[in-house]
Amino acid sequence: MRAASHYSWALTPDRTKRTDNARAAFQQKFLDQTKSPEYPDGDPIKAASLRKAFYAKLALKSAQSRRLARENGAA
Template identity: 60%
Template sequence: MSHSPTSERKMRSSIAAHESWANTHDRSARTAPARRALEAKFLEQADGDPVRAEHLRKAHYARLALKSAQSRRRAKEATAIADAADAEMSELAGGAA
């Protein structure tokens, strides 16, 4: 069997995931074990203290939100740089014509 390029594997995986979720009637029930496992992880880290576990959970999601905000900022900055470069190229091309 020959190996497919990564992009084709990703596309096949994406198709399979969409079909799987399309055939899932109770999405909440399907994801319940993962949610329970994550909550158990926080509770274990907190040595069984539910209040500490809740703070660990909030810290986890705040950390994710921070990373997301940083990523969006970097993407916005990269887009601004690319737009400025495009504008400069257009200006240079227009001046030479």
């Protein structure tokens, strides 16, 4: 499967266009979380904050995982 994936991406002329739908859905997820009567389509400012919080949480988990791996490797 990995080889097929690499082959598929190698034959993709426009990589950005290929992932447009996924990126739009990811952004929509945050907009959906901020819907209110005032912002029926979602508040883009709050959505941006939610996205930043998502990535900050992801970075924290990554740092914790690397620290744990480093500590286990040294032991």
